[in-house]
Amino acid sequence: MTTPDSPVRKRAPRPGAAPLPAGRRRAAIRPPRPLLLTACLAGALAVLPLGYLAVRALERGPAFAWDVIADERTGSLLLRSLGLAAVVVAACLVLGVSLAWLTVRTALPGVRVWSVLVTLPLAVPSYVAAFTWLSAAPWLVGFTGAALAMTLVSFPYVYLPVAAALRGIDPAQEEVSRSLGHGAVRTFARVVLPQLRPAAAGGGLLVALYVLSDFGAVSLMRYDTFTRGIYTSYRASFDRTPAAALSAVLVVMTVALVAAEARTRGRAGHSRAGRGTARPAAPLALGRLRLPALAWCGTVVTAAVGFPLGVLGYWLAVGSSATWEPALLSDTALTTLGVAAAGAALTTALALPVGVIAARHRGRTAHLLEQAAYAGHALPGITVALALVFFAVRYARPLYQEPPLLVCAYAVLFLPVAVAATRAAVLQAPPVLEDVARSLGRSPLRVLREVTVPLAAPGVAAGAVLTFVVCMKELPATLLLRPTGMDTLATRLWTETGAGSFAAAAPYAAALILLAAVPSYLLGRHRT
């Protein structure tokens, strides 16, 4: 695949990698040592929880760990987790695929507005959705409520890739099918649907991953899953080995899902390769189905976005002055902003060397570093938190339940977000500029500071903002690692909702959404 003239210019598409802009990896030049050292530090921090979890789970011998894993209760938790994941994935596939088809291929009235509205649920944390449903319909508690809340926040994970795949299919294929005597429905089933399968499968796996690692919605809905089981087991006794063993099982499950998801993404990329420049398909007239289609979109958007906002508004309106504690609210908001900013700063700082190395160098070290940094992608927040608790209690007692440990947990969890942003931003900067700077007498480190980083700065900053938003919304790790007496908006919301004081919870939910909306809005503007 390389021509002798440009041996290092092209690179095989990496599974899961975004389409590569003009950029190339260097084979010949090793990363400067300070860069490599910081990157190794980041990589070590990222895999530390995983390693420690294994050590801790096996501490009392494999037999004990096996007893916990083979326990009847573990089996039932496993079934409950998988059952919830299966139902949510199925529902998300129905919602995601139908909405994608309606917004991409049909003459749905107001199609542009709809295609924005149906992605908004991504901004609603699962526990906020759970809070709104629970406060409006307490009888939903349990499986139904958990499945409903999870579906309504995660169907965009299916919608987005499927809509993109639909846009990529050459409409001429469907015309050929129609000209060969197949009706619209048969054409969709035999020509379109099979081509959507990789995108839908990838999205479905993401949803499954999200459901398995979710803690907020299932715990508020009092539906016992693995994450809730780990939390209860950790809180219930001083013996933390069972919690560690359960975490290990959960990690194995999520790692398997991430691997499966990466595989489908790789294949989806291949099937898209080689398509020509497809002209856009003529939108399909809906005819008599226009009203039902509109009603479908309206129902989904109302349930996923309108309803939570409405309920929130209701509780804010009925909340008496007794439930409003402006001082506490502003304190909590400031604390949240503080830890999230610290988390984003540390994560971005650690992601920078890893992202630069991932974008500009290759070889085993670079590859390992990148993989290590992505570990957090497979780790549910609760397991990272547990691993850091174990580690701190054993080796860094003064850090236990202190803010730095919480910030470290954010870094482990969200390093993938920041590394992906940094890597993409560095790839956008043409490497030839670095060559020019070297030839004008700059050392590799100065080239990094004067050329690479300034050029990548907007993308890195966007990654930092994104990290900031996800840190702010993080719940399980914050619950476990926060210093005694410290609360973030997410933990207050969780506590108040758990106690059934919905009116008291509402201001925190509103503050969270508002505070997360500002950076998200800025991000959107940056991207367009």
Next chain:
Amino acid sequence: MTDLQITGLAKGYGPGAAVLDGLDLTVPGGSLAAVLGPSGCGKTTLLRVVAGFLRADAGTVALGGHTLGGPGVHLPPERRRIGIVPQEGALFPHLSVARNVAFGLTGLHRSARGRRVGEMLGLVGLDGYGRRMPHELSGGQQQRVALARALAPEPDLVLLDEPFNALDSALRAGVRADVRAALRATGATAVLVTHDQQEALSTADLVAVVRDGRVAQCAAPQELYQRPADPWVAAFVGDAVLVGGAAEGGTVNTPLGRVPLAGGPGAPGGLREGRVLLRPEQLRLTDPAAAHVRGTVTDVHFYGHDAMVTVAVDGVEDPVGIRVPGPVPVRPGGRTGIRVTGEATLHPAAC
């Protein structure tokens, strides 16, 4: 003056894939050499090895007598004093034109730096453009700034990597002339990498034709065109007419008539028979009635400034091309006579 001396340079990517295969090249100080070759011949690799971005497997690169790279020696790019002008200029998009040009001027005082930047911008004909940002410049202007940036620190050598490729043909000639003038004015030794034979022949003092990782021939443009080392080089640098022939004294007998043989490196001693190489513009169309050599016109391609006439010559297997200036006196199917002017080179038949 700083000569560039490359000896025995080898570089491969993986086993059995030698990109540079014992390449030798000497560029005298102050001259502009073009490295010409088809894509995949190793030109870009050569350039990256000379600049220090790649490490060669074998061989040495020396500049002004100092070894930059060789066995056990590898000077990093920032210490080689070699300026590069990449394709499409590659200006730093976050820096103004002046700061781009000043990028390599680290040792100078502020005022001296400003003076030098002004000087360099004047040299490339962009006085007063210092405050512009790169995206506010045209492609040709960007290329000139890139040259000014490379020349500002007074490098010992400037490497230009197909710098005119991205420019449209109307602009190319002008920018090419300006670049050549700027290089002359500074007296810098320069290596221009290109796959465009016209560009190489018209711009450089010395042209090195690279084939399969080696220099097939290195000569001044006229010498290269008139006395190519072999038919491949001949065909690569221009249109060629090849016919069989036998040497006799200082001339060679061909089906197109008797032609004087050129001396120099293109004339292998002792060779009696082989292929005779002529250029299409050496052939003339004549009146068929009075000619010794006749043929039938099979095709006419008119280019404006001249035309290429293809003639099936009686007794010659392949049709020959004849370049005709001005109006074309013949049409396809017509008969014509042919006369040869100038000198020919003789090459082994098996090559």
